[in-house]
Amino acid sequence: MGPGGGGADLISALPEDLLLQELHVDTRIPFTYRIDIRAPALKRLAMSFSTSDKIIVLVSVLAPMLETVSWRCTYSTVSARFGLWGLSEVRLQTEENNGHGGQLPPHVNVLSLFVAADDSYEFPEEVSLTTEIEKHMVTHFSVLELRIETWGHVFGAFALHILEMDQISTAIQSLKVILLSSEDDEACPQNCPCEEPSNWRSQTISLTNLEKVEIKGFQGEGHEFDFLKLVFRCAPMLKTMSVRLSDEVTASNDDCCKKIHDVFKMYPFVECNVIVDLSPEMSIVMVLCFGNVFALEE
Ligand SMILES: [Zn+2]
Numbered sequence: 001m002g003p004g005g006g007g008a009d010l011i012s013a014l015p016e017d018l019l020l021q022e023l024h025v026d027t028r029i030p031f032t033y034r035i036d037i038r039a040p041a042l043k044r045l046a047m048s049f050s051t052s053d054k055i056i057v058l059v060s061v062l063a064p065m066l067e068t069v070s071w072r073c074t075y076s077t078v079s080a081r082f083g084l085w086g087l088s089e090v091r092l093q094t095e096e097n098n099g100h101g102g103q104l105p106p107h108v109n110v111l112s113l114f115v116a117a118d119d120s121y122e123f124p125e126e127v128s129l130t131t132e133i134e135k136h137m138v139t140h141f142s143v144l145e146l147r148i149e150t151w152g153h154v155f156g157a158f159a160l161h162i163l164e165m166d167q168i169s170t171a172i173q174s175l176k177v178i179l180l181s182s183e184d185d186e187a188c189p190q191n192c193p194c195e196e197p198s199n200w201r202s203q204t205i206s207l208t209n210l211e212k213v214e215i216k217g218f219q220g221e222g223h224e225f226d227f228l229k230l231v232f233r234c235a236p237m238l239k240t241m242s243v244r245l246s247d248e249v250t251a252s253n254d255d256c257c258k259k260i261h262d263v264f265k266m267y268p269f270v271e272c273n274v275i276v277d278l279s280p281e282m283s284i285v286m287v288l289c290f291g292n293v294f295a296l297e298e
Pocket residue numbers: 152153154188189192193194195
């Protein structure tokens with residue numbers, strides 16, 4: 001299959017493709033049922049396809065020599081879920097290592113999960129979110145990106161559920177959590193399912209290789225601080241923590257910054273930043289390093 005080609009119920013590169021080094025597939029068909037790639041010499045793979053909650057897509061990729069990957073699966077309707085969190089897109093992409101951490105190689109593979117909260121999701125049967133995510137791990141990765149449309153819900157229990165997956169907890173060296181919310185977000189109703197399991201705040205998991213964390217869209221809610229503390233507690237090798245405040249709180253950020261610095265002070269050997277966007281062109285980075293605060297312009 002050449003660039004832009006392909007697209008069928010079955011996308012396959014079979015053993016006769018022993019010498020195939022590059023494969024690009026970008027399907028425009030609405031639903032892909034099965035992907036089967038066995039290409040021992042494959043170095044570059046670009047795959048873009050869609051599926052839906054009505055289909056359990058079967059994925060099998062055997063490409064041990066893979067050097068770069070661009071894998072993108074979009075769900076035409078939100079698919080597998082955990083509580084009220086549904087998966088809308090998964091990507092696994094090779095990116096240049098700009099800003100993912102000093103110890104990482106020049107190119108890193110980034111697993112990106114796009115999720116959104118909605119208590120109106122209905123599924124014909126419960127599809128395991130972790131099983132759905134695992135099938136897209138077609139090669140190794142060291143960076144996890146969680147893009148979460150919170151709609152005002154508590155994301156900590158969900159994020160913990162993802163971080164404790166075997167393949168993720170040991171693999172990730174860098175974590176980026178992007179919180180997408182809007183001013184119209186309503187507070188959770190009482191006993192909201194987003195808090196399940198309710199003991200998430202006191203859990204400890206082992207993120208043994210995690211060195212760098214960035215949280216964007218931080219609004220200063222109590223549960224966000226609980227998540228921040230959880231990450232510090234679970235990542236003994238952490239070197240850098242950056243918290244970028246959401247636009248909504250930057251106007252009245254003094255209290256929020258102080259509370260963040262109070263958490264940072266408990267981990268004096270981690271380089272910690274609070275980033276406050278003053279305008280589209282200018283940000284202030286407040287660095288807390290070994291207990292001292294430095295303000296820098298970005
Ligand atoms: Zn909720």
